[in-house]
Amino acid sequence: MSDKITKKLKLKVSAISEGTVIDHIPSENLFKVISILELDKTPNMITFGANLDSGKLDKKAIIKVSHQFFADDDINRIALIAPNAKLNIIKDYEVVEKKIVEVPDRVVGIVKCFNPKCITNNEPVTTSFKVIGKEPLALKCKYCEKITHEHQMVIK
Ligand code: CTP
Ligand code: ZN
Structure with missing residues (x-):
């Protein structure tokens, strides 16, 4: 399969122009992540998907928050419920940085x-x-x- 088709198949939730994509969240903890990061209060556009195939056995969830970037301390608060979460910082439609979460002190x-x-x-x-x-x-x-x-x- 061409790279383009593989990417399209993977893109279950529209790409964003700028913001943060939080990937590999365990589906069952999606709404806890939303609440811990106070995304229920953000004025920014949020899109999310749950029960997506993750390649591994479990189903994953993904959250995309436009025009918002998180401090490491904030993002690390989800480490206990989404230990394998990966953050992608998006600028001008491109992934410019990837971060993993770390259990805080x-x-x-x-x-x-x-x-x-x-x-x-x-x-x-x-x-x-x-x-x-x-x-x-x-x-x-x-x-x-x-x-x-x-x-x-x-x-x-
Ligand atoms: N993404 C997005 N909007 C963009 C660019 C990327 O929403 N403008 C999302 C992709 O859909 C993906 C994540 O950001 O969920 C990471 O993108 P990318 O690094 O291109 O994907 P992968 O190579 O599959 O990364 P990984 O294997 O780390 O998940
Ligand atoms: Zn006590």
Whole structure:
């Protein structure tokens, strides 16, 4: 197949002229990514697709945000729910930069503390953790100091 046809077949969501394409999001976490990046509040054009074939077994989602670029700190907030996400920075219809997400050193919100007695599970207090292990993930709560391990992690 020609390169052009392969590209067309892959292009399930229209190309954008300028902005950010967030690719390889697990489909089930698409709306969490939208919420964490506050895309539900952006005035910029957003297009997205879910349950797209990703080549691998799982289905992926993709989000395209026109005229918007993200700080690394913001983008790294999706690392826990979209660890394999790839960002493509688009200028003048061309991909000018590719970025991957990295697990940050602190996680604010997003995850619940594993300790049922923790204040964050009993009062309207936003969770905050220090990342003390990345693979597998281990998060130390700022409030109760208990550690939430990857297999215990519940997304808020
Ligand atoms: N893209 C877009 N608008 C453009 C250029 C690219 O929406 N003007 C999207 C493509 O559809 C693709 C992503 O940005 O989802 C990355 O583009 P490209 O690097 O050309 O695709 P691939 O080579 O398939 O990249 P990868 O293998 O990293 O997914
Ligand atoms: Zn706690």
